[in-house]
Amino acid sequence: MTAVGPSAGDGGKKKSARRLPGQGLVEGLGVTLRTMFEGAVTVQYPHEKEEPPTRARGVIALKEENCTVCMLCARSCPDWCIYIEGHKEARPPRRAGGRERSVSVLDRFDIDFALCMYCGICVEVCPFDALFWSPEFEYSEGSIAKLLHDKRKLGDWMEVVPESEPLEVGAEIKAK
């Protein structure tokens, strides 16, 4: 391929045609006038809402029962914005005569959404399916400090976690 000038290509709509003086000025006016009657694209936000895609990374929800306090998400976080504390509790054995179990109990699970980069690594690394993405986005706060959300709040967001969606043609269905 060789260098081509503006008149040699086929990409422009009308690039090579000799144009009348002032034609561009009139066409410009035409575009704005046409747009004026085309109708707006604005979504009047508080009155009407756009539906974000299912995959949209809006907020991280926590399913507390599944969490085993393994700290994997906290360590994988690029920002170190997840704070986890927990303790061990002894539980009676599942079967009679079995060994006494020791269960990790989550005391604290905070995500600082002011620091969070919404990268989703924590959701991805969680081996126990305790973290989920939700497209929910309406949780702004008046101050940055209030963006630190605890496990109760994160748990509430489990309600808005969407069902997993079907994949496009040709995708290999991965068993999760």
Added chain:
Amino acid sequence: MADETPPEGNGTEAGEVVEAAEGAEGAEVPALGEREQALLDRLAAELGDGVVEHAEACGDLVVRVRPDSWRRAASVARSELDCDYLSFVAGIDWMPAEPFRGAPGGEPSQPSQPSDTAYGAAGSAGRFQVFARVQSTTDHHGVTLKTDVDESDPRAESWVEVYPGADWHERECWEMYGISFDGHPNLRHLYLPSEFQGHPLRKDFPLLAREVKPWPGLVDVEGPAGSDEAAGGDA
């Protein structure tokens, strides 16, 4: 508690772990491609013993030249090799990084580099190196040039005369590594405020963001009294 590997709670993928292929370079220098060999030959013909060592890195030619041939290498690359395009000039500090105090290597949160000093492709004479890449926009080849920089008096020849675009790159290298460039008209801070102390990209310059906050992995689960079982192993 700081495990060598993350807790393999479910182990679904543990069996499928595939060992990554070993490094592209073995002990012996692999044969260069035809085009790379031609480039190297022309460089060597012009620079003579200015060429110290060469290597191949992922299909690219890496040539280490003597510090006093550094600018000459640039003009040869520009005039003889048709490398009219300067991609970048940068520095590198080969000093082993301090081991991360939070956890030993393998942690997902923070990599720990090996503590032995190993020099990359085409070797190095010491801690600091300057490397640069020039390319040809017509023949579509490129070469990475490296030169050694004395640690006690880090300086290299400037490329600004050959490639005016080296100006900012060398300024960046100067403030980040403290490597000054002889012949640079205007070596002053590029990114950092002029009163900044230190050279941030040197390996002995700590990353403050990682110092002021405790590593989240350290805050660990306390087991019930008498239990020394690791956390996370139980589901």
Added chain:
Amino acid sequence: MTHLLAVDIGWGWTLAIKTVVVLGLIPLGALILGYTFLLKMMSHMQSRLGPMDPGGFHGWFQLVGDGMKFLQKEDIMPEQADRRVFALAPAVVVISTFLIFVVIPTGPRLVVKDLDVGVFYALAVSSLSIIGVLMAGWASANKFALLGALRAAAQLIAYELPLLLAVVGVVVQAGTMNLNGIVTAQQNGAIFGWDGLGNPYILTQFVGFALFLVAAQAELTQTPFDMPVAESELVSGYMVEYTGFRFLFFFIGEFGTAFAFAALAATLVLGGWALPGVHGGTADLLGPLVLFVKLMAVAFLIFWVRFTYPRLREDQLQAMAWKYLIPIALANILVTGLFKVWL
């Protein structure tokens, strides 16, 4: 106006009414233009809706709210500013706008002052605003403001001439500089003997009208001639240091002048207050409305161009004025004069 609604009132009352009308007209005109074109037309041309909430219906209250917000704001003055000049500048700009309205007729008798040299006067006072702009730029002690003011001065002076020359054609054709006289001449004129519509000079003076619009665009410092405020270069030019109600003055001045120029253009070439077949007292009553409709049409053109085009460069603007607009205007005058003499 002394005989308005057939009531005789003393000169003191007349003066008071006139003052209130003129003083009220400018901010009102600025509001109407600002809302209709800046907020709504521009929004829709850009696929937006613009403000929708304030006031309920399509955000009509938005600009009033903005104005009130400006009044509450702190009056900041730069430390290095020339304080008196800085404070005076916005007033000078607005006053020049007020003065234009003195001569614009809204009906056969509805005019504040029916000057014999009305056109001349209107264009003369409109250029007073340059002084205000220069004062603002100089007094702000800001380089951007200074650059903007100097650009404004150069530009406004360069465009006084085409503006004036563009109008001369109309004056020649009407045979009077009295604005009411021009309107009457259009109303009583005839197109090739057909006088159903009168003879709006836009038909014969189309070139003059186009020149007037271009020059007015430059006078108003609107895109494509908005270099003095050039938001992407000079970040607002001479008004960069103004806040609060002083900035509001500039805003009113900008849109008020646009209102005035649109009214002037409507009067000069669209027949002003005249509606075919309407005469006498009815014309006095309907006149303001007719003029308003016509000036909105002109303003639509002005703002349509403003929201569509990019900005020229200062030197290109000068070249355009001296190389093209002035020769064309002179030619227009010549042709008009020839027709006037020979026909």
Added chain:
Amino acid sequence: MSTTDRPVATRPSAVVPEIEVDPGAFRHLADAQMNVELDTGDMVLNLGPQHPATHGTLRLVVRLDGERVLAADPVIGYMHRGYEKLTEYRPYPQIITLINRIDWLSSFANEVPFVHAAERLMGIEAPPRAVYIRTILTELSRIATFILFLGEMGLQVGAMTPAFFGFRDREHVLNVIEGATGGRFHPNFNRVGGLKDDLPWGWIAECRRTMDIVFKSCDDFEDLLMGNEIFEARTRSIGIIPADVGTSYGVSGSNIRASGVDWDLRRDGDAYLAYRDVDFKVWTHPDGDSYARYWVRLQETRESARMVLQLLDAIPAGPIMAKVPRVIKVPEGECWVETENPLGQMGYYLVSKGSTGPFRTKIRSASFSNVSILPWLLQGVYIPDIITILASLYFILGDIDR
């Protein structure tokens, strides 16, 4: 312009260095900062860091004679985040989300060369389906970047409407990107060895529809802005970059193609992504001025949309992730990977010592070199031309400062 009587905006207390005025000597304004006395008739104007034309926090100290620029000195670093240092403290998966933010308008394209470098060192290859999806998303991010440029350029030369058109039409492209990756601006969708997820159902059809919008949008820009005589007057022969000067400064991408250099890494570089399977044209323009840069980007937007349509037809079925270890360790070695990003040549020189994170990452970002030509380019132009040139070079501050 005479500014002799009154110093404008200089503080009386400032220490005033004596500066001899010799236009040639101000090639590099080492110490011509803000507080220079104006006793010589020149004026030092400080554009930025907060200025509407600098896309963020670029600062330009320009020395003016009237409105003519005698010398210009770009001051960068107001957004320096030290990514090269940060990468040394993070493992590979976390770095992908970081480098998203280098050129935030085309985040996806930033990720590609990095994962490529890691993959090459590890000796693995992403499966074909992943490669195709990567290519599509890269081109989509190119379209998103350029559409914004096509409007933004209008705003910088004074036309407000095109900017809104730019945002309006880019929104469709961002929606498509978000639909697949979950992130509008920061997809974080690449993984070493493949992709995070497969495409959602219906995405291909949606993407096709969006390409129609893109074509229409390009036509709009051509009518509204590029064909406009005023726009031509503002951009023709403004900021001419000769080809040899451009390359020696490292100017790349559309900027250098607008100078007639027929060099596109998608076609000319090491084979990467699926570009070898796509039929596309590399657009160049001989003029090298601002208009040429706009023209080239407009054509490239259309070309990218055509490429996306081709790629959508040809997506192979299969897995989207190669077999990679659970903890990614890149073997010892060095690798240079460069890609044709929307803003130009983006490259990573990755040095690994066999750990879970890189030992050194040299990030070669396009805007850095593109902007480094400014002191040369801005000499002798007028103030409005500065803005035109800045806009036509099209840089992203994050891409300069890294």
